[in-house]
Amino acid sequence: MSNALADSLPEISIGSTQSPSELSSLIEQRLQLAYQQLGYQPIFLPLPSERRLRLVRSQALDADLFRLCDLQNAYPDILMIPVPLGDxxxxxxxxxxxxxxxxxxxxxxxxxxxxxxxxxxxxxxxxxxxxxxxxxxxxxxxxxxxxxxxxxxxxxxxxxxxxxxxxxxxxxxxxxxxxxAVCHILGSHLQHLAEPLQQLLSQPNP
The missing domain is CATH 3.40.190.10 (Periplasmic binding protein-like II)
Structure with missing residues (x-):
C-alpha cells in the first residue's frame, strides 16, 4: 500500500510495548497489514503495560498490541482476537x-x-x-x-x-x-472488527 493511500485511511490507535523486540516488531507488521486490508491505518503508541490495558478498557485506546490469550477471562470488557500471535x-x-x-x-x-x-x-x-x-x-x-x-x-x-x-x-x-501465547485485543467499541481481524490473522500472511 502506498504511503499516500495509507495516510488517507482512518486511524486505529494501538498501545504497543515500551520494550520492543524482534517478536513485537513482527506482530506490529502483521497487524499493520491486517488493519490496512480492512481499511484502517494503525498507529502504534509505546505505553506502559498497565496503562495500555486501562486505556483499552476505557475505550480511550482502540487496541493493545498483545496480551496473554487467556486475559479476557479476567476482563470481559475487552475483545480478545483468538489467534495466537506468538509465544x-x-x-x-x-x-x-x-x-x-x-x-x-x-x-x-x-x-x-x-x-x-x-x-x-x-x-x-x-x-x-x-x-x-x-x-x-x-x-x-x-x-x-x-x-x-x-x-x-x-x-x-x-x-x-x-x-x-x-x-x-x-x-x-x-x-x-x-x-x-499472546493475542491481539480490541476495545469493546470495535466489535465489528473482531471477526474480520480473526479471519485475516488466521491466514499465514494476512
Whole structure:
C-alpha cells in the first residue's frame, strides 16, 4: 500500500510495548497489514503495560498490541482476537546462577518486574515483590543489588540487554519459567472488527 493511500485511511490507535523486540516488531507488521486490508491505518503508541490495558478498557485506546490469550477471562470488557500471535517465555534473571537455585521458595529475595506485566503477576514466589515502570529500572535495581531477581519475557529482556551499554554478555544468568501465547485485543467499541481481524490473522500472511 502506498504511503499516500495509507495516510488517507482512518486511524486505529494501538498501545504497543515500551520494550520492543524482534517478536513485537513482527506482530506490529502483521497487524499493520491486517488493519490496512480492512481499511484502517494503525498507529502504534509505546505505553506502559498497565496503562495500555486501562486505556483499552476505557475505550480511550482502540487496541493493545498483545496480551496473554487467556486475559479476557479476567476482563470481559475487552475483545480478545483468538489467534495466537506468538509465544513468550518468562525468565528469571539474576547476577549469579546460585541466586536462581530454588529462588521461588526463598523468602529473602527481592523480585522485581514491570507493573502490569501479567505473566510475572501470575508467578508465585515466597520473596518480596517489587513493581517498576520500565526494564531500565528493573535491571538497574538488579545491577545495584537492590533486587535479586528480574522477571521478564525473553524477547524483551534479550533486546534490552543487547543494547544496554552497562550489561555485557556473561554478566547475568537466566532460568526459564513458562511459556504463554499472546493475542491481539480490541476495545469493546470495535466489535465489528473482531471477526474480520480473526479471519485475516488466521491466514499465514494476512
Amino acid at each position: 513468550f517465555t518468562l525468565k528469571a534473571y539474576a547476577l549469579s546462577s546460585k541466586t536462581l537455585e530454588n529462588w521461588q521458595n526463598n523468602p529473602r529475595l527481592i523480585v522485581v518486574h514491570i507493573r502490569g506485566f501479567k505473566m510475572a503477576e501470575q508467578t508465585h514466589f515466597a520473596g518480596k515483590r517489587l513493581e517498576v515502570a520500565s526494564l531500565e529500572q528493573a535491571f538497574g535495581l538488579l545491577q545495584q543489588k537492590r533486587a535479586d531477581i528480574v522477571l521478564e519475557d525473553e524477547p524483551s529482556a534479550t533486546a534490552y540487554l543487547a543494547t544496554a551499554t552497562d550489561w555485557s554478555e556473561g554478566s547475568w544468568y537466566a532460568a526459564a519459567l513458562n511459556s504463554m
